[in-house]
Amino acid sequence: MSEQQNKQQLAKVELSASERFMNKVVTEYSSGVGAVALTNFQQRLAQNYFVAIDSALKMAEEKRLKKVKNQDPLPVTWQNVNMEKLSRDVVAMARIGFDPAQKNHINMVPFKNNTLGKYDITFVEGYRGMELRAKKYGLEIPDHVVVEVVYSTDRFKSIKKDRNNPYENYEFEITNEFDRGDVVGGFYYHIFNNSPEKNKLVVMSLKDIEKRKPQYASAEFWGGEKDIWEKDESTGRNKKVGTEKVEGWYEKMVWKTVYRAAYGDITIDSQKIDDDYMRLKQNELDMTAAETAEEIRQNANREVIDVDFTAHDGEAEVIPQQQESAVPSESAGGSNPGF
Structure with a gap:
């Protein structure tokens, strides 16, 4: 297959993933707010989420492929993402106001859901996201x-x-x-x-x-x-x-x-709590549970999942990293979504 054909094939796969993602988000918006069409702002947010999640998936897949020992056989790709959960979470995060295109708002990390045989995308607030939620x-x-x-x-x-x-x-x-x-x-x-x-x-x-x-x-x-x-x-x-x-x-x-x-340290008003806030809290619980399960699963090989929420300029980004005692990643870093 020529290089041009490869590019066209990759573009086709990415387009189908984008369309699949947007269709799920549109359906969720329609069922949640009663509007069939997304506003321009909602469309932009949805596109921002797709780009950010796509980047997180590619980074996680690179880490998976680099592992020599105990490599998970399931590729970290759009085809293996739990789209039902993802579409609901994206709509909830967007309604709260998190925009992944804005620095330090919200971060996405894929974790393996062994029950479904798919990857769940968990959402973790950046420090600006914490400010937005508090306000x-x-x-x-x-x-x-x-x-x-x-x-x-x-x-x-x-x-x-x-x-x-x-x-x-x-x-x-x-x-x-x-x-x-x-x-x-x-x-x-x-x-x-x-x-x-x-x-x-x-x-x-x-x-x-x-x-x-x-x-x-x-x-x-x-x-x-x-x-x-x-x-x-x-x-x-x-x-x-x-x-x-x-x-x-x-x-x-x-x-x-x-x-x-x-x-x-700002107390949450129970009267303001809505379904979107509850999905955010559930995501926090899912993140903790996923990290714990992964660490237990990998314990025999001394592996941990590293997720660092900072980039070189000190601005928050998510860098999913994996460290293995036998075959460690060159860029193994630190992890704590709540620090």
């Missing part, structure tokens, strides 16, 4: 949220609410903008303009922040030692040949951790 469903939404990382040369003092202070406050001064020293902690502050007595200050030590660090934190993002792998020509397998120190984006990761805590 949409929050009980008492602050007018402003301040998020700061504190360094060793900064001057910070918390002012707690007491008989002398009608509301919580703080003093914060940066004494050296260009060399602030080491990170020592962070804080967030919820501000209510018309009800300052509700203002809330939460101070997080570096120890508090480190507790939220992913268990398998990627050196590219959090800094530290990174393994170096090379292919062994005699066996065809990758082998560890050393380590290298990586600077990473530690300060950005610390800030994101405090940011997520700030919006995760």
Whole structure:
């Protein structure tokens, strides 16, 4: 088959996957909101979801093919995706307002559903997605949220609410903008303009922040030692040949951790909870269950599923990664959807 024929065949497969995806989404929108045709905005969102999921599937398939040991025989392709669940989830995420084309809104990760013999697509919020959810469903939404990382040369003092202070406050001064020293902690502050007595200050030590660090934190993002792998020509397998120190984006990761805590601390209003919110919560449960099941399944071979939600510039992306003790991936990183 010629290269041109290959391209045409690939285009045909992708088109059919796109059409299949859009048909499912249109059907779900129609059954949910009573409108047969999608609005231009809904069509754009659906297209954004297709592109993002397509990219996640291709990345996961590349990882699957690279595995020499215990490779799952089921290809990670559109033909093997649980479309019923996916269409319902996409509509729910879109109604909430998550747009995968916007950085840090929503991330997609495929997980094997052994019962169905297909891949479920799980959705994980980025830190901006957490903010969007809090503002949409929050009980008492602050007018402003301040998020700061504190360094060793900064001057910070918390002012707690007491008989002398009608509301919580703080003093914060940066004494050296260009060399602030080491990170020592962070804080967030919820501000209510018309009800300052509700203002809330939460101070997080570096120890508090480190507790939220992913268990398998990627050196590219959090800094530290990174393994170096090379292919062994005699066996065809990758082998560890050393380590290298990586600077990473530690300060950005610390800030994101405090940011997520700030919006995760906004109480959800039970009267605002709808079917879309419940699907989001179910996705979180599905993600946890899928990760646990995969880790148990792979335990004999010391494998874990790594999902990192950060890219090189410190912006959130999903990078599904797999690490195998015998044949590790060169880019094995860190995982924790809730950090």
